Amino acid sequence: MDTSTPSHSLSSEYDFIVIGGGTAGLVVAARLVEDPNVQVLVVEAGDDHSNDPRVTIPAMWPSLSGSELDWKLVSTPQENLKGRTLKLPQGRALGGSSAINSEVFIPPSAATIDAWGKMGNSGWDWSTLAPYYRKSHTLILPDKDTCKHLGLDWVDRQVQGSSGPIQVSFVGVVQDPLSNAWVDTFKTLGHNVTRDPFSGKAMGGYSNPSSVDPRSKSRSYAVSAYIVPVRKQSNLHVVTNTIVKRLVLETTNTGVNARGVDVIYQGKPISVTARKEVILAAGVFQSPKLLELSGIGDPGFLNSLGIPVVIGNSGVGENLQDHLMTGISFEVKDGIVTGDPLLRQEQAAIQAAMQMYTDHKAGPFCAGGIGSHAFMPVVDIPSEDGQKAQEFLFKKYHPKEPHQPFYSFIRSLLEDPNEGSGALLMFLAQLNLHNDPDAKSYLQDLQVGNFLSLGALQTHSFSRGSVHIASADATDAPKIDSRYLFHPLDIEIYARHLLFLERLAQTQPLASFLKPGGRRNHPTAHIKDLDEAKDYIRTTAISASHHSGTCAMMPREKGGVVNERLLVHGTMNLRVVDASIMPLIPRGNLQTTVYAVAERAADIIKTDHHLRM
Ligand SMILES: Cc1cc2nc3c(=O)[nH]c(=O)nc-3n(C[C@H](O)[C@H](O)[C@H](O)COP(=O)(O)OP(=O)(O)OC[C@H]3O[C@@H](n4cnc5c(N)ncnc54)[C@H](O)[C@@H]3O)c2cc1C
Structure with a gap:
């Protein structure tokens, strides 16, 4: 996908550059372009698969891990898992991991989010984040009989979203x-x-519930919910198949200024300037990777790879958590x-399920x-x-x-x-x-x-792992030691x-x-x-793909990478907005919290730049 500009080529400057058109990146971009006066660029390494039935048909998610929509990252051999190397899927597509996840839509506990505040993040607790869970989704209940069958008498309309972009429903049937x-x-x-x-x-x-639109029986995710409604706006430019290699940083008297990014666009290296901010949303493994490649990380480690240190911070890439x-x-x-039979990919079962899905939007492919x-x-x-x-x-x-x-x-x-x-x-x-x-x-x-x-x-869990670059070469996969x-x-x-x-x-x-x-x-x-x-x-045991925490929001002296306004410590205009900022992993699946944090990040950025809310 390449939106907006008639020439389909990159401009040399934008107000905001969002690195990673994944779950968080697309939320932030879609909210920022609500102000018609800002120009936003989203740079996504993967392709646009929004018409790919493997993405849109809810039950097809198992076929996506290990496919070309997955970065195919692996852990180091895990000592406490009998030396096994685990696969750690991460979405490489517009929509990021929201394009390949299994659509489970589960919130965290209030106590976990309250703990974020107690870890030194003033203004972050359940009461301040809960409105953003509601802002990001709409829960649509099934008919009365299905509600009874699924025991949905607990649903409390006061705490559920009723007008947010992600469409949420229950996939169980009578x-x-x-x-x-x-x-x-x-x-x-x-x-x-x-x-x-x-x-x-x-x-x-x-x-x-699941992030499945009950009307179309299709995956509701960052692309369909956040980007499709704004993709024609002239102040949004989304480029796919484009990799950010490095941040362009400049040290000034008042702190480090993120001037832009170096990207490989249509096979050629070019630099793009950010007039206001660079927003990192490359995910839990690649946001810290880009910081380290750009000179923000542990000084001794960066020196050992020949990378000039811009900001010394040994917290970058640490604090990795997963389920x-x-x-x-x-x-x-x-x-x-x-x-x-479907998982075994038996042809008769697949054909029957596909027919039910296409003819009646019913059957096992809906779940x-x-x-x-x-x-x-x-x-x-x-x-x-x-x-x-x-x-x-x-x-x-x-x-x-x-x-x-x-x-x-x-x-x-x-x-x-x-x-x-x-x-x-x-x-x-x-x-x-x-x-x-x-x-x-x-x-x-x-x-x-x-x-x-x-x-x-x-x-x-009490265990903490880490992710660090394996070399100064941006194309090398990072080294991930989950220390399960x-x-x-x-x-x-x-x-x-x-x-x-x-x-x-x-x-x-x-x-x-x-x-x-x-x-x-x-x-x-x-x-x-x-x-x-x-x-x-x-x-x-395998990874539940709930990685978080590698650019943790915490004070710098406690190992934090971003402050409570999601600015990278020591910088004036470089933020991280994805799953890597969570100091403590939520108890459930992650996507609700990624959406909520990104919604809040957008409000923080708009406030700091006096943009239209
Ligand atoms: C297989 C799988 C199943 C899951 N199941 C569930 C579930 O059922 N329920 C749930 O709540 N959560 C689930 N999750 C977790 C949830 O989807 C993720 O936590 C969440 O989507 C992460 O969002 P993010 O914005 O942090 O990263 P992502 O959505 O992964 O976005 C990062 C984006 O950055 C891009 N990128 C990376 N590096 C670069 C670069 N250098 N240049 C340009 N672009 C770059 C990537 O391609 C990607 O699009 C699952 C995750 C996976 C992988």
């Missing part, structure tokens, strides 16, 4: 008994959802319909990834024995620096039974999470039969959530759908105790 069984099973366990998750205070199991994810696939009883979700504490923690066990673990594994600054926040979240440390989910097909580095995607090596998968994620499970408390907590999946599978009514003695996804997927749970996690 024909599918399992989504109803999920809700009822949590009721059996006394863990049904306590209130609307968008209140920031919910716990328990519920039917979660690990694993699960167990259980064979279902004969006659229960699941998505397995995104996950429609059944739960926020849970470690279930035995509220008991007296559980309390003792938790206290013992906290004493035994009290962390040493550098984890100390986050420890008390995370510990307080874990100790609060209204917060929890685990997210559980149900996926109506088998999941092949035993992904060796050569495996293509979730679609490889799937077995015959029909399954449902129960998954568990650890929401707040580096802190020993993490596996203790995560194993308890995984073990709970076995109990969930034995609880009615979910249990009645599973084949007694049925197959599972892996010979070791029968978890009887904590040791087996730990081993299974180390063997199978």
Whole structure:
């Protein structure tokens, strides 16, 4: 895509240059061009796939990881995952990761966002960010029968968005008994959802929404929601297949001035000037990469690569956080319909599903990834024995620096039974999470039969990883060491959530759908105790693709990279607005928070430049 300018060529100057036409970048660009007096350039490395059915059809997301829409980044071998190298998908397309994600639309807890403020970010807490969650989306409820089937009596219109660009709906249907069984099973366990998750205070199991437009039954994402409505405006110029190689920085008496960017445009290197600001939205791995390539980072490290230091800040690329994810696939009883034939790419199933989708906008292609979700504490923690066990673990594994600054926040979240440390989910097909580095995607090596998968994620880990450039060459992939499970408390907590999946599978009514003695996804997927749970996690867990934190919003002396106005410390006009600014990872999936932060970033920038709001 190349919008706006008749000549289709880049101008030499714009007011704002947004690096990365991904989730956050497109939100900020679309909001800035609401002021007709500013000229905005968005530079995106990937292509425009907004007419690609793999992007628009909600159920096709598994085919995108590992495709040309993915940067295909990998972790270093992970010591605590038996030396495995994990694939870390990131969208390389207009819309970024919002073009390839699995559309789950889940808010964080208020306590996590309040913790951002307590980490030194004045003006950031749940009360100030919550309006931006609402601003970014519109929730559309299904008909009465479907609402009843999915147990949607918790929906609170006051906390949900009603006029925002991202269209949000529930993908469960009355024909599918399992989504109803999920809700009822949590009721059996006394863990049904306590209130609307968008209140920031919910716990328990519920039917979660997805970023799927219920009218067109298509993915609602940064392109369709934010850019399509403004793409013809003459003050917006979006270029795709164009890579930013470096920021052009100038040191002045009052701080570092971001003058523009060096890009490769149509195969040629050129520089473009920003009259007001450069806005980094290249994502959690590439925003810190561009800072380091441009001389903002740890001085010793930059010197070792021959990069002149512009601003010394050893926090750049540190504080990497993610959610690990694993699960167990259980064979279902004969006659229960699941998505397995589609995942196995059986031609008859694909043709039938495609026909239902194109003719009636119905059937399995309408559903995104996950429609059944739960926020849970470690279930035995509220008991007296559980309390003792938790206290013992906290004493035994009290962390040493550098984890100390986050420890008390995370510990307080874990100790609060209204917060929890685990997210559980149900996926109506088998999941092949035993992904060796050569495996293509979730679609490889799937077995015959029909399954449902129960998954568990650890929401707040004590471990922190890092991402740094591998060389001064902008085309080299960064070196990503997620350091999963580096802190020993993490596996203790995560194993308890995984073990709970076995109990969930034995609880009615979910249990009645599973084949007694049925197959599972892996010979070791029968978890009887904590040791087996730990081993299974180390063997199978993969990234949930929720990376965050590598340009953290925090004071510089605490390891921060941007301040509370999202300006890179030491600069006057260089901001970061994407998932990398989150100092503490949200407990759920990330996209709601990326949209909310970007909406707020746009307001901050407009205020600072006196633009039309
Ligand atoms: C496979 C997958 C599944 C996910 N599932 C979910 C889910 O179901 N629910 C949920 O809430 N979250 C999910 N997420 C997470 C969520 O989508 C991301 O956290 C979020 O989209 C990140 O937004 P961002 O703006 O930080 O980065 P991105 O959206 O990734 O945007 C960064 C953009 O910058 C571009 N770029 C990078 N470097 C350069 C350069 N040098 N020059 C020009 N352009 C550049 C990239 O191509 C990309 O378009 C998933 C993520 C992935 C990858």
